[in-house]
Amino acid sequence: MLKITDLEQDVVHLAKHLPTFPAIVIQLLDMLRDESSSLEILVRMARNDPVISANILARANHIRRMHAQSDLADAFVAASIIGINQVRRIVVTMGMNRFVSSVPGGPFLFHNSLAVAITAQEMAAFVGISPDVAYTAGMLHDVGQLCFHSMDETLFEKVYMASIADGNLLEREAQAFGADHCQVGAQLARHWNLPDEIHSAILTHHDDNTFTCPLQACICLSVTVACALDIPESPKNRVESLNSLALEKLGLGWGTPAMADMFDRCVTRYKQMTKR
Amino acid sequence: MELKVGMVLAMPVTGSSGGYATMQLSAGGSITEEMIAQMLIKGIECVSVVNQDQPCERDYALSVQKYESRLREIFGPQPDEHCLNLLNALLTRGPVPC
Numbered sequence: 379m380l381k382i383t384d385l386e387q388d389v390v391h392l393a394k395h396l397p398t399f400p401a402i403v404i405q406l407l408d409m410l411r412d413e414s415s416s417l418e419i420l421v422r423m424a425r426n427d428p429v430i431s432a433n434i435l436a437r438a439n440h441i442r443r444m445h446a447q448s449d450l451a452d453a454f455v456a457a458s459i460i461g462i463n464q465v466r467r468i469v470v471t472m473g474m475n476r477f478v479s480s481v482p483g484g485p486f487l488f489h490n491s492l493a494v495a496i497t498a499q500e501m502a503a504f505v506g507i508s509p510d511v512a513y514t515a516g517m518l519h520d521v522g523q524l525c526f527h528s529m530d531e532t533l534f535e536k537v538y539m540a541s542i543a544d545g546n547l548l549e550r551e552a553q554a555f556g557a558d559h560c561q562v563g564a565q566l567a568r569h570w571n572l573p574d575e576i577h578s579a580i581l582t583h584h585d586d587n588t589f590t591c592p593l594q595a596c597i598c599l600s601v602t603v604a605c606a607l608d609i610p611e612s613p614k615n616r617v618e619s620l621n622s623l624a625l626e627k628l629g630l631g632w633g634t635p636a637m638a639d640m641f642d643r644c645v646t647r648y649k650q651m652t653k654r
Numbered sequence: 655m656e657l658k659v660g661m662v663l664a665m666p667v668t669g670s671s672g673g674y675a676t677m678q679l680s681a682g683g684s685i686t687e688e689m690i691a692q693m694l695i696k697g698i699e700c701v702s703v704v705n706q707d708q709p710c711e712r713d714y715a716l717s718v719q720k721y722e723s724r725l726r727e728i729f730g731p732q733p734d735e736h737c738l739n740l741l742n743a744l745l746t747r748g749p750v751p752c
Binding site for chain 2: 437440441444445459460461463464467602603605606607608615616617618619620622625632633635636637638639641642643645646647650651
């Protein structure tokens with residue numbers, strides 16, 4: 379496919395050429411709607427996945443070793459030590475990493491998504507939205523770019539580099555591919571039956587004049603803040619505008635000690651997670 | 655840096671499970687082994703501690719200079735009012751001592 383002409387149909391076609399979105403992440407996203415979803419169901423899904431199980435065990439065994447206790451081999455017992463929130467985070471991060479790792483441009487996309495996810499999760503604590511949902515939406519916000527990588531990697535890189543000079547990434551994408559990565563990502567989210575609020579956050583994460591819901595505002599600002607914090611480090615990082623409406627609706631101010639602490643935590647957590 | 659027993663919290667730490675706050679540590683408190691274990695259980699990956707090592711002045715000045723120059727590159731020569739507020743907050747905060 380050279381250009382997108384019918385967003386809905388073309389994205390369904392493009393999705394067939396992408397690696398399968400991990401079923402466990404979709405199940406997890408369904409469960410995120412229900413705050414009372416049980417750890418047992420989540421672990422039952424996760425224990426069939428060796429990479430996710432290994433990560434759950436590693437986290438729990440790290441805690442046990444501090445108490446000079448022997449290592450565990452049961453993912454359910456391990457999950458009950460680290461709790462449902464950490465299990466959710468592991469499932470989304472590992473699932474997304476696997477999803478993008480086989481696609482050209484995937485590693486940078488993963489690191490950028492991780493930076494936005496961590497920032498969104500930290501910001502969520504200030505604005506009263508679920509840190510888990512914010513983390514997941516952050517991991518998925520740029521998923522539309524995967525389609526451009528698979529359509530024409532060289533052209534996408536050219537578009538991306540050219541947009542650094544003028545900041546017109548979305549216009550250049552639309553000109554080159556027939557739609558921008560926000561539109562394509564949102565359509566992918568619909569195709570995968572992801573929750574509406576995640577769909578909305580993906581669609582407007584570059585729109586600096588829109589406020590649809592607190593999650594959308596949080597993701598939009600997190601994209602800007604991650605860029606400003608230079609995580610991941612990249613010559614492409616530029617801050618040319620900021621969604622002041624989102625800032626106002628969320629009641630956030632940048633100059634407080636708590637916010638300075640949040641900036642530090644975002645950078646430190648990102649560096650810790652990527653050095654492993 | 656790894657969190658160690660005896661370090662002093664620079665900012666309060668709140669841990670939660672199931673949507674309820676279940677741990678509250680105040681700034682200024684010394685960290686114990688049990689606190690570290692509780693933080694790990696609650697999924698707290700990062701806390702602020704008081705920096706007790708005096709950094710080398712020259713090295714610190716260089717890292718501030720590098721940090722500020724990179725920020726000005728990211729924000730461009732004429733950031734608008736809203737971006738300028740974020741830039742000023744980041745300049746005031748200074749580089750992260752990882």
